[in-house]
Amino acid sequence: MTTEPPVIAAVDGSSHSLEALDWAAHEAVRRGLALVVVHARTPMPHAVRETQRREAEELLTLxxxxxxxxxxxxxPTTLTPMDYPSAAVTSLSRDASLVVVGSRGLGGFRSLLLGSDSMAIASMAKCPVVVVHGEPPEESRQETSSDIVVGVAADESSEDVLAFAFATAASRPGARLRIVHGWTMVSSMLSGGPVFDRDAAAGAAERTLAELTAGWREKYPQVEVVRESVGGSASRALVTASATAALTVVGRRRGGESLGLGLSPVAQTTLGHALGPVAVVPC
Known part of the structure; x- marks a missing residue:
C-alpha cells in the first residue's frame, strides 16, 4: 500500500451499495490504495441509538x-460517523483519493434513476466520485469492454478529468481510453468557431480535441488512446458508450457547489442514464 489517501466505499446495506463496495475493493487493489468502508448513521432519538449502533456494526462486519x-x-478499516450520509461522506472526501457509492440506497424510490445522497455526494465531494449503477435490464445488457470513456469539453478545464482518466486506464492492463468531445453548431458559435459551415465546425472541434489531449500520450505511452469528435449531444454519446465501458468519466465544476452548479447538464444526464459506473471528477 502507498501513503496516498484511501478509497472510501459508502454503504447502507442496499444491493447497490454492496455492488459499489465490490467495485471499490477491486479499484483499491488496482491502485495500491487502502480501503475505508463508511456507514453513516443518521442522527436518531437517543432511545434507538443503541439499536442503530448494533445494526451499523453488523453491517460493517458483513x-x-x-x-x-x-x-x-x-x-479495510471501517467508520460509522453520526451524520447524514451525504454530509458525512462529503466531509470525509477531503482526505480520500476516491469515493465510491451506489446509484440508489435503501430509501430510494425504485423509479428514481439516481438517489438523492448519491447525487449530493457526486455534486459536492472534494475528490473524484464513482457512482456504481446496478445491473442494467437484461434487454439493455451488453458485453462490457475494458474501455475507459472520458468526456471532455472545450469550455471548461479538462486537465483534472484527463489526469484521472489516464491514471485509471494505466492501472488496468490492456485498457483503451476513448476521449469523447461532443460539439454542435451552437457550441461552435459560442466558442468563436465556424457558425454556418458544418464541415469547418467539425474540423475545428477535432483540432480542439487534439489540443486538449496534447502531451498525455507521451506521459502514458502504455495507454491506447482513441479520440472521438462527436457532432451532436455529448451526453447521448457518453450514455451510449457507458453500456460497454468499464468506466465513464465526466467533469464537475469545482467551486459551484454552493450555487447548485456542481454538475453540468452533460454530467447530470450521464449520471442519471448511464448503464455502467460513472466517475465524476472536480475540475
Missing amino acids: CVRRVSRVAPDLH
Whole structure:
C-alpha cells in the first residue's frame, strides 16, 4: 500500500451499495490504495441509538467479510460517523483519493434513476466520485469492454478529468481510453468557431480535441488512446458508450457547489442514464 489517501466505499446495506463496495475493493487493489468502508448513521432519538449502533456494526462486519472474499489481500478499516450520509461522506472526501457509492440506497424510490445522497455526494465531494449503477435490464445488457470513456469539453478545464482518466486506464492492463468531445453548431458559435459551415465546425472541434489531449500520450505511452469528435449531444454519446465501458468519466465544476452548479447538464444526464459506473471528477 502507498501513503496516498484511501478509497472510501459508502454503504447502507442496499444491493447497490454492496455492488459499489465490490467495485471499490477491486479499484483499491488496482491502485495500491487502502480501503475505508463508511456507514453513516443518521442522527436518531437517543432511545434507538443503541439499536442503530448494533445494526451499523453488523453491517460493517458483513462488509469486511465481503471484501475478504472479493480482495483477500485487502484489509479495510471501517467508520460509522453520526451524520447524514451525504454530509458525512462529503466531509470525509477531503482526505480520500476516491469515493465510491451506489446509484440508489435503501430509501430510494425504485423509479428514481439516481438517489438523492448519491447525487449530493457526486455534486459536492472534494475528490473524484464513482457512482456504481446496478445491473442494467437484461434487454439493455451488453458485453462490457475494458474501455475507459472520458468526456471532455472545450469550455471548461479538462486537465483534472484527463489526469484521472489516464491514471485509471494505466492501472488496468490492456485498457483503451476513448476521449469523447461532443460539439454542435451552437457550441461552435459560442466558442468563436465556424457558425454556418458544418464541415469547418467539425474540423475545428477535432483540432480542439487534439489540443486538449496534447502531451498525455507521451506521459502514458502504455495507454491506447482513441479520440472521438462527436457532432451532436455529448451526453447521448457518453450514455451510449457507458453500456460497454468499464468506466465513464465526466467533469464537475469545482467551486459551484454552493450555487447548485456542481454538475453540468452533460454530467447530470450521464449520471442519471448511464448503464455502467460513472466517475465524476472536480475540475
